Amino acid sequence: MKKINIIVCAKQIPDPEAPLSDVSVDAENKEIIVDAPLVINPFDENALEAAIQLKEEMDAKITVLSLGKKVSDTVLRKTLAAGADELILLEDNAFEKLDSHSVACALADAIRKIGEYDLVLTGRQAGDWDSGQVGLILGELLEISCISLARxxxxxxxxxxxxxxxxxxxxxxxxxxxxxxTVSNEVGELRYISRMKMLKMLKGAASISSWNSGDFDLAREKLMETQIVELLSPSDMGRDCKFIEGATPDDQAEKLAAVLTTLR
Structure with a gap:
């Protein structure tokens, strides 16, 4: 059986597990500011895990693509430490704040430059905007079959x-x-990478390429920024804590049900 070429698209996002205190809304400039470390989108890590599982079963090469205005090779080297063979960073000022269709257009053109491929894997959605659109739009642009929500x-x-x-x-x-x-989280989390292996990957030579919009045939006129019409901070609803007391658990349950009924 010939070698299978797998492309995994991985987005760099602020850590979605960051506490709410690290997130603020700039309503005037229509921006969400997250003071949190950058990580690989967890759903894209699921996609990478699926690719590595396939590589363990057959002769395969895994290429990881990541797109943005500035992509941290320190963050994305994790994909190589986990088992990917090549990392391509698509970096350009033109890639900032793109809408889903534009992101898919840029990825599609980069994949066409890579050339031969058998399987493209993406996460089911991104952990920042959660739109879940890029993967299927990408498949449509490449004119290949698409299957979503793989477990x-x-x-x-x-x-x-x-x-x-x-x-x-x-x-x-x-x-x-x-x-x-598009891969769902049921595939499983990305396998554990030891600290020593990660440090070795950070210090050593690795198969990493960096392309800007001039390095592949990109139709820049197709790139459009996400248009945010209005952005508001969530209102502070406050908290009203009540302790439900009762002589027995059944008594407490009955009183709790009565309280919940009033909240409908």
């Missing part, structure tokens, strides 16, 4: 077979490659 992925006889999450369980979907699959 399990396998490759057989030139086809990709996906267990696709469904509210009532899952459905099995099969399509010929090349194909694009």
């Amino acid at each position: 399990e992925i396998s490759i057989t006889d030139g086809s990709v077979v996906v267990k696709k999450s469904h509210p009532e369980g899952y459905e099995r979907v099969k399509t010929k490659m090349p194909a694009l699959v």
Whole structure:
């Protein structure tokens, strides 16, 4: 069986686990300011884990793509430490605050420059805006089959077979490659990377390339910024804590139900 070429798209975002105290809203400039360290989007880490699982089963090469105005190779080197073979950083001022369609356009043009590929994996959504649009738009632009919400992925006889999450369980979907699959968190978290391995990757030579918009055939006129019409801070609703007392657990449950009924 020939080597399978897998491309994983990974977005760099502020840590979604940051406390609310690290997040503020600049309503005048329509910006959300997050004073938190940068991490790889957790859903994209799920996609990378799926790619590594496939690589363990067959001869495969994993290329990671990350796009932004400035992408930290320190943050993204984690993908190489985990098991990816190549990292390509797409960095340009033109890539700042792009809408979902524009991000997909830029990724599609970069993938066309890479050339041969069999499978493109993305996270089901990003942990910052949660739009869940880029993956499927990317597949449409590449004119390849798309399967969303994968919880399990396998490759057989030139086809990709996906267990696709469904509210009532899952459905099995099969399509010929090349194909694009958006990966859900049921695949599993990205495997643990030891501190020593990570430090070695940070200090050593690695297969990392950096491209700007002039390094591949990019239709810059297709790039548009996200248009935010209005941005408001959530109102402070305050807290009203009540202790439900009762002689027995059943008594407490009955009183709690009565309180909850009034909140409808």
